[in-house]
Amino acid sequence: MKNIVNVKNLNLTYNANSIKPYHALKDINLQVTEGDFVAIMGPSGSGKSSFLNVLASLQAPSSGSVLIDEQNIWQLNANQLAKFRGQKLGFIFQEYNLIESLSVADNIALPLSLAKAKHTTITDAVNQVATLLHLKDQLKKFPNELSGGQKQRVAAARALVHQPKLIFGDEPTGALDSANAREMMNYLNKINIEQHISILMVTHDAFSASFANKIHFLSDGQIVQTLERSNQSRETFYRAILDFLGTFEE
Numbered sequence: 001m002k003n004i005v006n007v008k009n010l011n012l013t014y015n016a017n018s019i020k021p022y023h024a025l026k027d028i029n030l031q032v033t034e035g036d037f038v039a040i041m042g043p044s045g046s047g048k049s050s051f052l053n054v055l056a057s058l059q060a061p062s063s064g065s066v067l068i069d070e071q072n073i074w075q076l077n078a079n080q081l082a083k084f085r086g087q088k089l090g091f092i093f094q095e096y097n098l099i100e101s102l103s104v105a106d107n108i109a110l111p112l113s114l115a116k117a118k119h120t121t122i123t124d125a126v127n128q129v130a131t132l133l134h135l136k137d138q139l140k141k142f143p144n145e146l147s148g149g150q151k152q153r154v155a156a157a158r159a160l161v162h163q164p165k166l167i168f169g170d171e172p173t174g175a176l177d178s179a180n181a182r183e184m185m186n187y188l189n190k191i192n193i194e195q196h197i198s199i200l201m202v203t204h205d206a207f208s209a210s211f212a213n214k215i216h217f218l219s220d221g222q223i224v225q226t227l228e229r230s231n232q233s234r235e236t237f238y239r240a241i242l243d244f245l246g247t248f249e250e
């Protein structure tokens with residue numbers, strides 16, 4: 001099976017040229033198989049956001065390589081990287097990052113509008129994802145007229161509308177109550193299975209992580225453990241995650 005993500009000997013040092021450099025990521029190696037749903041967990045300060053930012057092409061590493069869909073992203077120039085991101089990647093952040101002055105439909109359409117897709121292509125794609133994420137009745141509204149759960153679904157629809165190969169999530173349920181978090185995770189699960197889009201998300205929440213099929217635990221900038229769901233039910237996997245966290249975070 002093809003790797004959608006292949007990370008080799010990745011290091012990130014903040015303030016590298018100062019008297020107090022900080023090694024946030026230490027020689028990380030990681031492969032994500034196409035179609036996988038992967039979660040990254042770890043204590044506060046362990047390097048989760050730094051890792052996600054390097055993988056998502058938002059922060060340059062100090063050394064090592066990140067291949068996404070077989071492309072070494074840090075060898076691309078700024079224009080190529082922007083194009084690559086626009087075609088292959090989708091992003092869902094905790095803060096939604098919706099544009100308040102645009103309607104829900106226009107927010108969802110953003111990746112396609114930026115790529116200058118045809119009007120009919122955009123309308124069809126927006127309708128398709130709005131149906132998948134139960135947003136058909138919200139398309140004409142503006143973000144300030146939506147609930148938190150609806151806003152997060154709009155962010156998910158926007159991440160999905162251009163059929164990316166890979167979606168990055170940074171605490172995608174962080175701002176949601178438990179009912180909305182469950183609903184969001186069910187949607188991500190559906191996107192992963194039905195659209196065959198790989199997902200890599202950072203979360204501190206064991207419940208959200210239990211929807212993934214693999215979890216990597218970061219500690220002090222290194223992957224120290226990996227749990228695989230295999231054929232366990234989500235509930236059993238959830239308990240296994242909690243058991244592991246009980247020993248891990250002491």
Ligand SMILES: Nc1ncnc2c1ncn2[C@@H]1O[C@H](COP(=O)(O)OP(=O)(O)OP(=O)(O)O)[C@@H](O)[C@H]1O
Pocket residue numbers: 014015022024042043044045046047048049050051204
């Ligand atoms: N711009 C920066 N300059 C210097 N150090 C930084 C910078 N950004 C992060 N760090 C440090 O790198 C380490 C990892 O930070 P990171 O935000 O990746 O952790 P995290 O696991 O996502 O934490 P949290 O769960 O609290 O968000 C922390 O010790 C942090 O203080």
